[in-house]
Amino acid sequence: MGRSPCCDKASVKRGPWSREEDAVLRNFVQRFANAGNWITLPQKAGLNRCGKSCRLRWLNYLRPALRHGGFTEEEDSLILSLYGDIGSRWSVIAAKLPGRTDNDVKNHWNTKLKKRYYSLTAAPSTPPTGGDAIAAADSPHGADRSSLPPPPPSLVNLDAALATADDGGELTRESEQLYAELMGLIEPQSTTRESTGEVMSSPSSFGTSPAASSFAAGSSATWPVDVHDTILWPESSGNGMVEFDDPCVAHIFGPPSTPDSFLDLLASSYDEVIATQELLYLGTNWSEDLN
DNA sequence: AATTACGACAACCGCCTCTCA
DNA sequence: TTGAGAGGCGGTTGTCGTAAT
Structure with missing residues (x-):
């Protein structure tokens, strides 16, 4: 008996993702959201990858509005304090840091903050x-902290602020402010972050979408909600037609055709896809690309 | 210039939880 | 109620770039 593997590890590609694979995955997830599961995605998209690998790549790297590296002192303090409260529940900690993934927080902890915390x-x-x-x-009321190590001395005041974060603490407000700015939902209001080069422009295709917040959250049972909620599988749409209601994507792919697979569609104008994707998302390292 | 050590981060592994038939 | 499938999550490993020797 035993657990059946989610994919044939011997036949799927492993290791770092190429730009081509990123482009295929990004386009496919954004075009055909909520229309399947991660396990079947690679086959439908024409990717020779494990479904879990696709999910991880999307959540940790390709998802819009992510920030990589460059943790602020405020974020560091928040992570240290939360770790003192709840330990290594990275997904919970990451949820308090807009634009950060649990993997990012975990890596940052292991490389920098762990030493600082224990010191x-x-x-x-x-x-x-x-x-x-x-x-x-x-617990909505916090914990019995008697069994936990004390928070770092320099974070005692921050800890008090966190206790009221859920009902409008300043840290939460500031984080939400930054988050809204990142998503393009509001105009940037903070000058301090601009001066440190941490303000990032939002992808144009998401900035005005009402679905932007849920899209960026990324933690959904199915794929993220598409901006336009256009769901048509190339192989299941009856006549083989693919609908592009996004003018930008329509520009990339041209008029609807009858592709055998999504990969064929992409292959027809790959260079243009790459160029346009870079314009849309400015790559993955926002701060670097904006410099 | 070559080698080594180390930091940063992407990716994988495997277990756990949740959902649904 | 139960078992299988899929997603979620934390720990760990691998890879690459860079600083130090």
């Missing part, structure tokens, strides 16, 4: 990973 707490052998810590994260 402050001097309790390297007792990370807060027990049941109490988990219960604390789920």
